[in-house]
Amino acid sequence: xxxxxxxxxxxxxxxxxxxxxxxxxxxxxxxxxxxxxxxxxxxxxxxxxxxxxxxxxxxxxxxxxxxxxxxxxxxxxxxxxxxxxxxxxxxxxxxxxxxxxxxxxxxxxxxxxxxxxxxxxxxxxxxxxxxxxxxxxxxxxxxxxxxxxxxxxxxxxxxxxxxxxxxxxxxxxxxxxxxxxxxxxxxxxxxxxxxxxxxxxxxxxxxxxxxxxxxxxxxxxxxxxxxxxxxxxxxxxxxxxxxxxxxxxxxxxxxxxxxxxxxxxxxxxxxxxxxxxxxxxxxxxxxxxxxxxxxxxxxxxxxxxxxxxxxxxxxxxxxxxxxxxxxxxxxxxxxxxxxxxxxxxxxxxxxxxx
Amino acid sequence: xxxxxxxxxxxxxxxxxxxxxxxxxxxxxxxxxxxxxxxxxxxxxxxxxxxxxxxxxxxxxxxxxxxxxxxxxxxxxxxxxxxxxxxxxxxxxxxxxxxxxxxxxxxxxxxxxxxxxxxxxxxxxxxxxxxxxxxxxxxxxxxxxxxxxxxxxxxxxxxxxxxxxxxxxxxxxxxxxxxxxxxxxxxxxxxxxxxxxxxxxxxxxxxxxxxxx
Numbered sequence: 001x002x003x004x005x006x007x008x009x010x011x012x013x014x015x016x017x018x019x020x021x022x023x024x025x026x027x028x029x030x031x032x033x034x035x036x037x038x039x040x041x042x043x044x045x046x047x048x049x050x051x052x053x054x055x056x057x058x059x060x061x062x063x064x065x066x067x068x069x070x071x072x073x074x075x076x077x078x079x080x081x082x083x084x085x086x087x088x089x090x091x092x093x094x095x096x097x098x099x100x101x102x103x104x105x106x107x108x109x110x111x112x113x114x115x116x117x118x119x120x121x122x123x124x125x126x127x128x129x130x131x132x133x134x135x136x137x138x139x140x141x142x143x144x145x146x147x148x149x150x151x152x153x154x155x156x157x158x159x160x161x162x163x164x165x166x167x168x169x170x171x172x173x174x175x176x177x178x179x180x181x182x183x184x185x186x187x188x189x190x191x192x193x194x195x196x197x198x199x200x201x202x203x204x205x206x207x208x209x210x211x212x213x214x215x216x217x218x219x220x221x222x223x224x225x226x227x228x229x230x231x232x233x234x235x236x237x238x239x240x241x242x243x244x245x246x247x248x249x250x251x252x253x254x255x256x257x258x259x260x261x262x263x264x265x266x267x268x269x270x271x272x273x274x275x276x277x278x279x280x281x282x283x284x285x286x287x288x289x290x291x292x293x294x295x296x297x298x299x300x301x302x303x304x305x306x307x308x309x310x311x312x313x314x315x316x317x318x319x320x321x322x323x324x325x326x327x328x329x330x331x332x333x334x335x336x337x338x339x340x341x342x343x344x345x346x347x348x349x350x351x352x353x354x
Numbered sequence: 355x356x357x358x359x360x361x362x363x364x365x366x367x368x369x370x371x372x373x374x375x376x377x378x379x380x381x382x383x384x385x386x387x388x389x390x391x392x393x394x395x396x397x398x399x400x401x402x403x404x405x406x407x408x409x410x411x412x413x414x415x416x417x418x419x420x421x422x423x424x425x426x427x428x429x430x431x432x433x434x435x436x437x438x439x440x441x442x443x444x445x446x447x448x449x450x451x452x453x454x455x456x457x458x459x460x461x462x463x464x465x466x467x468x469x470x471x472x473x474x475x476x477x478x479x480x481x482x483x484x485x486x487x488x489x490x491x492x493x494x495x496x497x498x499x500x501x502x503x504x505x506x507x508x509x510x511x512x513x514x515x516x517x518x519x520x521x522x523x524x525x526x527x528x529x530x531x532x533x534x535x536x537x538x539x540x541x542x543x544x545x546x547x548x549x550x551x552x553x554x555x556x557x558x559x560x561x562x563x564x565x566x567x
Contacts, residue, residue, distance in 0.1 A: 012365040016373060023376050027383050034387035041394040042519075045401065049522035052405065053492040056525060088562075172488030173495075173522045290567075317525075321567040346562050349525055 032303045039301045039311045046181075047297040047315035048351060049173050054149055054165075054185055054220075054293035055317035055349040061145035061223050062271065062291070062319065066326040067345035068138050069268040072131065073102035088325055088344035094334055099123035103131065103268050104340045109231035111247040114335055118234035121248070121255075127232070128252035132266045135227055142225055149187065149293075150217035165217050179212055180205055180300035186219025187293045188276035193219060198296055202310045205300035213299075221276040223291070228327060228341070229253055230267035268341055270327035280318050280352035292318025292352065316352040323348050375507075382504055382515070389500050390517040396471045397498040397519035400464045404485045404494045405523025407460045423459025424484055427452060431483035432499055433518055444503055444514045448478045461485065468498055479503065479514075493524035 070087050082095035085102070093105035093116065101116045106127070108115035118124035146152030150165030165185070170177050182201045184193040193216065205211055229251045236245035253263035275291055282288040294316040300308050324347035329339040409421040419425040432439055432447055439447075455462040461484060468482050481499040488494055497520045504512040 012362060012369045016369045019373060020376055023380050027380055030384055030387055034390060037391050038394050038519075041391065041398060042521075045394075045398045045521045045523075048398075049401070049405075049493050049524065052523070052525050056492045168490045168492065172490045172493035172524070175520065175522075288567075320563055320565075322565040323562050323567070344562070348562075 028304050032306065032309075035301055035303050036309055036311060039299060039309075040313065042175075043297045043299050043311050044313040044315070046173065046175060046183075046299075047295045047313040048317075050169060050176070050183060050185060050295035050297065051293050051315040051317040052349065052351065053169060053172060054187065054295070055319065057145060057149050057168075058187065058223060058291060058293060059319050059347040059349050061142060061149075062326065062347045063324060063345040064141045064145070065138050065225055065269050065271075066324055066343045066347070068134055068141070069103065069326060069341075070343035070345060072134055072268065073104050073343065075102070075130070076100045087346070088342050090330065090332055090340045090342055092334075093332060093340070100127065100130075103230070104342065106232055106252075107230050107340070108233040109249060111233045111249050112338075113247075115338065116232070117247065118232060121234050121236065124232055124234040124250070124252075125255040128255035128266055131230070131252055132256060132264070135266060135269060138225070138269045142223065146222040149220055149223075150185070151187070151220040151222045165220065166215050169215065176215065176297075177213070178299075181213035182216070182298045183213070184216045184219065184296040185293060186295075187278060187291075188219065188221045189279045189289075191219035191221060191276075192278070192294060193296060198298065198312065201298055202312065205298060205310050206308060211300070219294075224272035224275055225269050226272045227265035227269050228267045229263075229265045268327055268343070270341075278316055278318065278352075280316050283353070290318035290321060290352075292316055292349070317349050318352050319347050319349050371508075378507060386502060386515050386517060389502065390519070392471065393498050393500045393517050394519035394521070396468045397496055397521035400468055400482070400485075400498065401494070401496040401521035401523030403464050403467060403523070404460065404496050405525045407463065408485070408487075408494060409460065421459060423455030423461030423463075426455050427484060428455055428461060428465065429481045429483050431497065432481055432501060433497075433516065439501065439514050439516065441503060441511050441514060444479070444501055447481075447501075464496065472500075476500070476502075488522075488524065491524075493522045496521050496523065 073085060073091050076097055082092045085091035085104075090104055091102040093102070096102060096105055096116070098116055099119055105116050108117065118127065143152055147164045148168060152164075169183070175181070176183055182205060184198065184201070186192045197216075201214075201216075205213075231249055231251050233247050233249045235247055237243070238245040251263055252266035256266065257263050271291075277289045278292045278294055279287045280290055280292065294314065296312065296314045298310060298312045300310050303309050325342050325344040327341040327343065330342055332338045332340045409418055412418040412421060416425065429452065430447070430450070432444075435443070454465060457463060457466050464485065465482050469477055469480060472480055479501040481501070483497050483499070486495040486497075497518060499516065499518040501514045501516045503514045506512070
C-alpha cells in the first residue's frame with residue numbers, strides 16, 4: 001500500500017482524465033449558456049416583431065381614417081385661384097366650391113356669412129350623402145383592421161378574428177409557429193396577461209420542448225372611432241316672390257332622415273377618447289398611456305443535461321403621440337376666431353421600454 | 355514488466371494529442387458559440403434597420419428596388435444548398451464576387467452594419483442574403499450566416515461549421531397608402547427617403563414628432 005502511494009509513475013492518465021472531465025463539464029456549461037443566450041435574443045426579437053407588427057396595423061387603421069378625412073378635403077379641384085392644401089393644414093376656405101367644400105371648410109354652425117353657405121338645401125343634402133358614403137367606407141376599414149388585429153366581430157360568420165391575426169402573424173413571422181413557442185398579445189392594459197397566465201404557459205412548456213405552441217389574442221380589443229357631426233348652413237329662397245329667405249343650419253345627418261327620426265352622425269371621423277391603451281415607460285422613470293400593443297413570447301429549448309429550459313421576452317410598441325392628426329382643431333388663417341379640423345395620416349410607431 | 359521507467363513519456367505520447375484535440379475542440383466550440391450569439395445580435399439589429407427603412411413607394415418598381423438595394427441581389431444564402439457545405443464548396447462561395455448594393459440603400463446599410471461587427475478575417479465567411487418581405491408585409495425577415503472553416507488538424511480536413519440567425523422587423527406604418535416613399539423623381543435624385551431612423555444617433559429624421567414622444 002505504502003509502495004503504491006509513493007509510486008509516481010503513470011500520473012498522466014488520471015490527470016488527463018480529470019482535465020478531460022473538467023473540459024467536458026465546461027463545454028456543457030458553455031453550450032447551455034450559448035443556447036439560452038441565443039434563445040433569449042431570438043425570443044426578444046420575436047416579441048419586438050409581434051408588438052411592432054400589431055402596432056403597425058393599429059397605426060395603419062388610424063392613418064386610413066385620417067387619410068379618408070383628408071381625402072374629403074380634396075374631393076374636387078378647388079379652382080385656379082385656390083392654393084391646394086397639404087395634409088395637416090387647413091384648405092383655403094375662401095376660394096372653394098360652396099356646394100362641394102373641403103370637409104374642413106364645411107362647418108357653419110351659426111349661419112355665419114363669413115363661413116361656407118350651401119347654395120340650396122338640395123346641394124347640402126347631396127353633400128351629406130357623399131360624406132355619409134365616405135363615413136361608411138371608414139367604418140368598413142375600421143372593422144377590417146379590427147379583424148386583422150384579432151379584436152373585431154368579423155365581417156361574416158366564416159371569419160374568425162383570432163384566425164385573422166394568427167394568419168397575419170404566422171405568415172409574416174413563421175418562427176412563431178415553431179413547436180414550443182407560445183405568444184400572448186394585448187393592446188389594453190386591463191387585458192394584459194397576468195403573471196399567472198404566463199406562468200401556466202411556461203409550466204405547460206417546461207420539460208416538453210416540442211409541444212405545439214399557441215397564440216393567445218384574448219387581450220386584443222377593437223380600436224374605437226367616432227364621427228364628429230358637422231353643422232352646415234344653406235341659403236333659401238322664398239318662392240313666388242323669389243327673394244332670399246332665412247339661412248338654415250342643420251347637421252349633415254339631418255338631411256338624410258325625414259320627420260323627427262334621429263339623425264345619424266355624418267362628418268369626419270376621429271379616434272374615440274375611450275380607446276384601448278397600454279402603459280409604457282416614459283423615459284423619466286414614470287409611465288405614459290398610449291395606443292399600442294404588447295407581446296410576450298415564451299419558448300422552450302432543449303439544453304444538454306438539464307433537458308428543457310423556458311425563456312421569455314416581452315415587448316411593447318406604441319403609436320407616437322402627435323405623429324399624425326385626425327381632427328385636431330386649429331384656427332382658420334382667414335378667420336382666426338373659427339377653429340377648423342386638420343388631418344395628417346402620418347401616424348408611426350416605435351418600440352417602448354417595458 | 356515491472357520496470358516503470360519511461361512510462362510517463364509513453365503516456366505523454368498518447369495523452370498530449372488527446373489533450374490538444376480536446377483543447378482545440380473546446381476552443382472551436384467556445385468560438386462558434388460566441389459567433390452564434392454575435393450573429394443573432396447583428397441579425398436583430400439588421401432587422402430593425404430593414405423594418406424602419408424599407409421603401410415601398412417611388413416612381414416605379416425599378417426606383418423602389420434601387421432605393422432598397424435589391425436590384426443587384428447581393429449575397430447568396432449558403433444554407434439553401436441541398437447538401438451540407440464542404441471545404442471546397444465554401445471556397446467556391448468565398449470566391450464569388452457578387453455586385454453589392456450601394457451603402458446608401460437599405461440593403462447596403464444592412465450589409466455595412468453587419469460587416470462592421472466582424473473583423474476582416476471573418477468577412478469571407480459572412481453572408482447576408484437579401485431581406486425577405488413578409489407575406490402580409492408588416493414584418494420582414496433578415497438572415498445572417500457565418501461559416502467558419504476550422505484549420506486542418508493533423509492533416510484532417512474538418513468540415514466548415516455554420517451558424518445562422520434569422521430576425522424579423524417591421525414598422526411600416528408611415529402614412530397609410532403612401533407607404534415609405536423613396537426617391538420621387540426618375541433616376542433616383544430628388545427627395546430624400548421619406549422617413550427613417552438614423553442608426554448612428556437614434557434620432558428619427560423626417561418623421562413628425564411634435565411632442566418628442
